[in-house]
Amino acid sequence: xxxxxNIKPPFQGGVSATRNVSIExxxxxxxxxxxxxGGDAATDKISLTATATQLQSLQQEIAALPVVDEQKVxxxxxxxxxxxxxxxxxxxxxxxxxxxxxx
Numbered sequence: 303x304x305x306x307x308n309i310k311p312p313f314q315g316g317v318s319a320t321r322n323v324s325i326e327x328x329x330x331x332x333x334x335x336x337x338x339x340g341g342d343a344a345t346d347k348i349s350l351t352a353t354a355t356q357l358q359s360l361q362q363e364i365a366a367l368p369v370v371d372e373q374k375v376x377x378x379x380x381x382x383x384x385x386x387x388x389x390x391x392x393x394x395x396x397x398x399x400x401x402x403x404x405x
Contacts, residue, residue: 350358381387 378387
């Protein structure tokens with residue numbers, strides 16, 4: 303299949319040997335003290351703005367909220383059981399069409 307129009311098959315394999323050599327050369331350039339201590343790495347410092355801090359606290363509050371509104375579920379369940387829950391079929395159909403249209 304490689305004979306068709308002189309197209310060579312894509313390279314299949316790992317990292318080329320020349321790349322391995324260059325990586326090894328770079329590793330050998332580091333002095334032993336740099337390898338052990340991590341080099342001349344500066345201490346990283348992060349400071350958050352007031353807005354970022356507020357967003358972080360809001361995310362935590364939202365994560366603590368329940369996923370399901372239990373009161374609403376209980377009210378709907380009761381309405382279905384006593385027969386007072388009415389479905390507006392026209393509104394339901396319109397909402398389904400609108401939903402599909404927005405996809």
